[in-house]
Amino acid sequence: MELNDIHTILIIGPTTSDKNVDLSTALYDTVDILHQLGYKTWIIVEDPTLLLSSGVFFDRTIVEKVTGDNVLKFVQKFHPDAILPIVGDRNALGIISSLNGKIGTTRVLGATYAASLATFKRELFIKRLNKANLPVINFISSDDETEIYDFIRSIGFPIIARRRYSNRHSSGWTNINNLFELDNFMALEDIDDTKIEIERSIRGFSEYSFTIVRDRFDNSSLIGTIEDIEPIGIHHLDSNLISPAISLNDSKLQRLRNYSIKLARAFNIVGVCTVHFAYNHVTNECFITEFIPRLSEETKFLEYATSYPVATAVVELCLGYHLDKLQLDAGNPFNGATEPFVDHITSRFPQWETDEQKYLGPSKTSNSSIVVNGFSLEEVLNKGALNDKLNNNFDRYNKLRKLDDDELFEKIIHPTNWMLDVLLEAMRRNFEKPVLSEITGINLPYLATLQNIIDNSLIIREGEIDGNNVERMVEMGVKGVGHSKLLLDSSDIVTKSVVKSKRAISVANNKYDSHNYFVTSGITNELELSDRKKIVVRTPIITSKTDIMIRQFVLFQLVKSIDQNGLEPIIVGREPWNAPLAMRQKVIEIDDPHMEMKALKLIPDDSILNIIDLSKNLIDSGDDRVFQFSPQEIKNIDLTGDTSLRVMVITDGNNFLAPSVIFRTKKDNHLYEVSSVNNFMTAKDRAEVAQLIKEELADEKKVAIYNFEMVENNNHWLVTKKYRGMTNDIIRHELASSVHVLDTLVKLLLGNKIDEDLPLEKVFNNFDEDYLLTIDDKRYKLLDKTGIIDSLSDLRDHGKQKNHH
């Protein structure tokens, strides 16, 4: 049933912008399934390290700036049958809307022109929604004062207003609550060269987002609902998110579901569409605020929450597959016609890099997020936003406790990222919940939950713990291993800490198994382990985009290699990692926000062969099985040179391999970096580098990874930096090196040895055919062998000439 005129697909990849959501797993899944179904895939991407693989899947990888002009250029040159924008974030939709009428018969999959354009053009969005009889906030853009006042008379206050200048820029939105404020706003600037845009204000409405998938036969399925704890007015991704939306009753839920389906139909979106709603529970008014016809943070979050393979399903739907006849991989069917029902709550809590308070508003300020699961609101709040190990909440409590009531009230009126802590303190002081709800726009069930949390935590602090309330604490996620252990005395239950699966429960797809788990409370354990020996990979909390990319990449390669070596990979982390779908059947992933798996011995200790720890500080350095993966600086000499090498070395404690050497040099004020130069090193360089490594490793008796930086000084190499463990260079090393270091590491941990007296060619061996050239750490080029030899000699000659001078 799939579209049979499509064979080659150009994927618009993500840009390197830090503002982008990390969709690397989704991108991998998308390409993986396309590849398996026999499509030729081309991708345009700025940074090939985002691809999580050495690019084997892609029939053509174009490393260029992802812009409309470049996409158009490649469409005209290579004539793909279709363009796929859904993994390219917002930028890709912009590109699609700019291609209207320019790409002939090339199809656009997923988001149509109209849909892409409407995500940018407010007027079009409103017009289309009005036409489809969908609720949308009325909006006016005018330079006529009478028209503006007439419009406001028809919608009433409060409103939000902004100026749009003739250069297409605009001012920020201003809240206007009455005629006096409006007059002031209007008098502020001369209206002649600006237009004024006015919308009814929906500040304080509750925010919901519904994600549906739709096939080309008009079958749709609601794959998840998310609600924001914070109201409209605070950026969606700065809000604490809860899935499923628990505060919608049946009629509200069905109303919003029907709107979402109608919207996808109105724009003829085949694939995925996330629709955002503003809902007022007092007046039952509801508006559609925006829609996202692509993979996004929401789809990623829902894939975490329900294990529904969103990315894979969506690309198949785009290609014309019937909703109930999807495939997980070639030959493995999946029924997409299911509305995943979860019996647990999944929450996404935003994270900020620094600990100070930040005022929240319509623009995003958070740096990353943490996702936790639980069976009650209390549990997810205690594990996530109120988890002291993640947010320093005790420190916050102490600061907030010193405020007087007026100061605290001030903080309630002006929301910051400490809002939940502030409200917790307000609950402790018995502030009125309905009043707080009205001021903050946070719905009563959340305030009642906070009240419950503070009431119970006071029991702990006052030392009134007994068997009964400890059990309640564990149910509420107020855990530390200490409390859970107290339960051992309880007559009813041996212990309440168990591991439960994250999969959706339903009659549908009950054969589709995923091994995503979370530590929670209950009476039965669902963790199913094979009888294979295990390697546990422990992951830390991450806060930056680079960290995310490294984690995605390293975990994927590690898991693949552990599995291929006949062991069972188990990933345990404070927050979840969703493996690409192809790996999801083979890896066990456990979210463990309180890090209690080990203490509670939820995995039989004797089945664990090794523990690879990615965190910076080890908690159990005494355990021989623990391998610390993150870098420890051993040497750092302050010597810089124009030309340097970065050498990655892996040793079994006796011999070593150096499968990846990166060459770095400066030329015309630019920094060039070439991967895998080990293939092109002179015999002299090789011997010298090998000798240096040997000296540096003299004391190492265990399996280890080392990273060296060597600077060229008077025609000799000098070791200036030495790290034990893996540095951020890992992706470039691994992408470049066909001798996969992570795989070698796993093999060595299993007790394999590197051969004695290997010739230097073998030590530096690397069979690569693609080479990566990086310019100024942000522009990338993929080169073949001749290309790399040319640019290397070019760079080396330049260096020599310079030395000569």
Place this chain on the structure above:
Amino acid sequence: MKRYLILEDGTVFPGEGFGSSIITTGQLVISNNRTGIEQSVTDPNTEGQIIAFTIPSVGSSGINRDFYESINSQCKGVVIGSSSLSTVDSSVSFEDWITGLKIPGIKGVDVRALSKHISEHGEMKASIMDTHDEHAIDQIKALVLPPDLVKRVSTRQSYPNPNMGLKIVIVDLGLKYSILRQLSYRDCNSIIVNYNSTAEEIENLHPDGIIFSNGPGDPQDIPNAIKTIQILQKKHPVLGIGLGNLLIALANDCKIEKLKEPHHESSLAVKEVASGKIDFVNHNHSYTLDQKYIGSSDFIVTNICVADGTIEGIRHEYLPIMGVLFEPEAAPGPTDGYYVFDEFIDLIESVKKQEGARDQWN
């Protein structure tokens, strides 16, 4: 207060009691409904049942009297994991509501483990009690659940739901108000009658069409209704919903069977066989039609469940009879199934047209 949910097979699930503190016994049913607590608790189909809701944070969305599916609550007990202490619309909280309805409840139960246990071992009797000794378990085993569930929920007296359109007689086997809502929306002039009404009594009402509603329990417990259908189906368009559909099948020499995994889910996909169109509808049934018998009968399968291939809708080859096992009136669940009522009305109208033509001919 510590209480226990004890299953017939002796499995014990501890939790905390709320609501009424009486000891209760009933058929334990796992409900995977996403929303619609009010509908489920007041649904006559849940007569005699202890419902275990698997949704987390039950009751956050508030309790709305307008969503009731009958005047009173019907179920014998509720089992939940976690509940919300307050509601988004400032209505009564879930626990207070259950207390007001005088239903026993138990919370803090590992409902995931419970639902897994039931899907492995099948639906069974259960009790909510204060102790969990052997005596208690023996008591549950010995208890026979009453077979007259339909009798308990069916209206004793006929009553009208007047309107100006087609006259529909609804045989109340456990009628949900939402069926009446849907019929009212389509201007149907309905009369609701007791489940034991004879064919003659119904015919005296001169119906344009007859609906056998959904209801609780085993259809084989109400043989009279089967006989009534056998007489009426030859003369009038008939729609069976849920239990009504099972009765229609039994009246036409088909067999029914118990589902290995019962359908109690507010949003499960059903495919229209003819068009391939997928609809998400509310399911609440433990029985289904035996495929072997449907194949050799005069029925055409119109809908199947996408998840497990269960027959969800049938239509007679030449008589104006149709039936669906799912709940087209939703409540709770997506509204995709409303078209069933439209189809039934089309069926009635086309029958009327044919009769009109025949009258003219004569």
